[in-house]
Each structure stands twice: as structure tokens, then as C-alpha cells.
Amino acid sequence: MDERAIAWNVAQIKRLLSPGTRLMIAVKANGYGHGALHVVHAALLGGATDFGVASVEEAMQLRTEGVTAPILVLGAVTPSGVTKAAEYGISVAMTHDWRTDKQYLSSKHPVRVHIKVETGMSRLGVSPHAVPDLVRWIESQPNFLLEGIFTHLACADAPTTDHSQRQVDVFEQVLAEIKSQGLRLPSVHVANSAGAIRNANWHYDMVRVGVAAYGYRPSREVDVPFLLRPALGLYGMVTRVIELSPGQTVSYGATYTATSVMRVATVPVGYADGYPRILSNQATVLLGERRVPVVGTVCMDQLMIDVSTVPETRVGDTVTLYGPKAPAVWNMRELEARAADESSQIDWITRTFAEATPRFSVGENEADVGWQAYISLDNIAAQAGTISYELMCALSTRIPRLYVKA
Numbered sequence: 001m002d003e004r005a006i007a008w009n010v011a012q013i014k015r016l017l018s019p020g021t022r023l024m025i026a027v028k029a030n031g032y033g034h035g036a037l038h039v040v041h042a043a044l045l046g047g048a049t050d051f052g053v054a055s056v057e058e059a060m061q062l063r064t065e066g067v068t069a070p071i072l073v074l075g076a077v078t079p080s081g082v083t084k085a086a087e088y089g090i091s092v093a094m095t096h097d098w099r100t101d102k103q104y105l106s107s108k109h110p111v112r113v114h115i116k117v118e119t120g121m122s123r124l125g126v127s128p129h130a131v132p133d134l135v136r137w138i139e140s141q142p143n144f145l146l147e148g149i150f151t152h153l154a155c156a157d158a159p160t161t162d163h164s165q166r167q168v169d170v171f172e173q174v175l176a177e178i179k180s181q182g183l184r185l186p187s188v189h190v191a192n193s194a195g196a197i198r199n200a201n202w203h204y205d206m207v208r209v210g211v212a213a214y215g216y217r218p219s220r221e222v223d224v225p226f227l228l229r230p231a232l233g234l235y236g237m238v239t240r241v242i243e244l245s246p247g248q249t250v251s252y253g254a255t256y257t258a259t260s261v262m263r264v265a266t267v268p269v270g271y272a273d274g275y276p277r278i279l280s281n282q283a284t285v286l287l288g289e290r291r292v293p294v295v296g297t298v299c300m301d302q303l304m305i306d307v308s309t310v311p312e313t314r315v316g317d318t319v320t321l322y323g324p325k326a327p328a329v330w331n332m333r334e335l336e337a338r339a340a341d342e343s344s345q346i347d348w349i350t351r352t353f354a355e356a357t358p359r360f361s362v363g364e365n366e367a368d369v370g371w372q373a374y375i376s377l378d379n380i381a382a383q384a385g386t387i388s389y390e391l392m393c394a395l396s397t398r399i400p401r402l403y404v405k406a
């Protein structure tokens, strides 16, 4: 994972915002699979001010690791979750009216809350009409600190913005009602990546950005006015190369049959690593700069590729499954020859990656990107019938993570 890419993307998003607008980066699900602490570090360099997570556990993990920036739990929390969050100085979303359950009110530490308003996602949130009374009540509670009020757009990445605008209209009415009752309006936030990129009217006091920080478009519908740098890559080294004769088949179910003499290489990445099985006989990977197809069924721990067009392929060569192409020097022979122990191997891998995909700064354009060949997670996700988000989060814990420092 390239922390520099995250810092870059966050800095570009920051440039879209008015000075003073806060920038929350969503780091739930271990930073969309990237490693939450590394994402936080890089995002702070890029100008992030706040972080969003899904659960109190995720937030506490970051606090324990030393993150002092504001953290908001975006999902629903239990009464004991509220108590824990308060203890750790973590803000929580009030996704329903807590007054019905006295257990929610027992924290000894100040509870920092953002009221979540249901405006059309039908997932979480207080009904619009109930919000002003709830605001008044929270403000009257010495142990509660009303920090924010927010809603979430269901269709910010859709071809049209009608649905989003209807949600914003409902939300605006709630804000107007709060003000007309003479109540204080806390920090207001609405937009995810798509909303933040598409419409500055939806920025309010803060935006909550996830996918764009990781370098991917929210959807094909959203035009991004700057270059996004994908932060993650998934790589594997060839473990075997064989020649097949016509009629021989590949992998479980024999779903691929050689029609002529061909060369097949094995790569130790499978669906248990988060590489979807539905990509069997569908996806392509990179060998050097060349695209080669996945052949046969993707196994739990391995997959096979057709390397007939790259006859020089040897055991130990690096295959790019997602992201920027692997540096030319990445192969087991170079690795073993240059690096004696594991930590110097990691140094070598990250240094050669950093050299192959150089840093570039604000003002440079797409032509300056250090990689011409890369496997777009968007394309792979489309082939797998899903979205980039799901593939990022699917990367399993057994994959060793390497980080290029920002």
C-alpha cells in the first residue's frame, strides 16, 4: 500500500473544500482493507481533520494506537458502546432516540454525539420530525455534548442527482426547524466521496470521504476533477510454470481446456485472499507490462494464468493482480540475491516500488504518472459484478501488507 497515494488523494479533495470545511476520512473496515492506522497517518499529511469508523471497537483500536484526531462512529452503538466511546473521547452517532432506553444515559464521561437523520436511505437515523425536540433534550443534558447533525446520501453516485437533492431538501427542512426554534446548530455534514466531488452545496461544515481517498471513483457516473492515485496493489510470485498439450485441462471442474500447446503458471493467490472466484476464466493480470488471462477456476489459495505470450516467465516472477504494475526488478531471484533477512527484503521491496511509481506533486498531470500499465480495481470489480469497495475490504488478513511511507 502506497501511503503517498492516500496523502495525494486527500490533498486533492481538500482543495475542493472551502477553508474551514472539515475533511473526515472513512477508515472503517481497517481503512477499506488498506490498514487503518497507515491510512490515518497518510490522510493527516494530506489535510484530513477527522476519521469515521463503523464501530466503537474500530475507534478504540485507533485510540489505543495513538490517534488523537476526532473519531466518529458512524454506525449504531449499544449502551455499553456509548460508555466505552465516552471513556476514550470517541464521538458516536445517535441513530435513534436513546431516551427510550435509560442504559444509554449512564455514562460518567461526557458523551459526544452527532444526530443521524433519516432522509431516505432507510438504514439508520432519527425521523426528521423528531429531531428538533431531540436537539433540545441533548442540549439540556449536562453529560451530553451535541457535536454534529448529519445524514447519508443513498444515490450520490447515481447518474442523476434527483434522489440526493430530495434527501438534502428533507435535511434542510430539519435544519431550518432547529434554527427557527432558537436552537444551536452543531456541525452539519452530508456528503460522501461522490457528494463531495459532485456538489459544493453539499459540503456544509464537513465532508465524509472514503473511496476517493483510496484512489477510486465512487462510480463511473462521477467525474473526478483531479487524478486519483490507487493506493493499493495486490501481487503474487509465480510458483510453477508448465507446458500443457491440447486437451489438458486446468483447475477444479476442468473449466478450461488447452486447445493448443500452451504455458500455464501458478500464482499463490485465491479466493481466501479476497480474489473473487467469479473471476475464474475472466480476469486478466499483468506479467511485467503484459496482460495475461486467468485460466480455470480460482482456487481457495491459488490461481492459474496463461503465460504462453510471455515465454520467458519463470518461477519467482511477480504477477500484478490489482494496481500499478510490479517494478521490473521484482522477482524471487533478485529478492534473494539482494536482501539477506526479512526486514531488509521488505525495505528492498518498498524502496523499489517507490522508485517505480514515483511521487508526483500538485500541478502535475496524468501523463506524469509513473505507471502506464495497471490493473484497475474498477474493471476487475465490474467483471466480478461488484464495486471496488467490496474488493478492497475483501483482502484477507493473511496477505502480508507492505507500506510505502508517505
Ligand SMILES: *Cc1c(COP(=O)(O)O)cnc(C)c1O
Binding pocket: 026, 028, 074, 152, 191, 192, 193, 194, 208, 209, 210, 211, 212, 218
Ligand atoms: C463509509 C461512509 C462514508 C464514505 O463513503 P464513500 O462512498 O466511500 O466516500 C460516508 N458516510 C458514511 C455514513 C459512511 O458510512
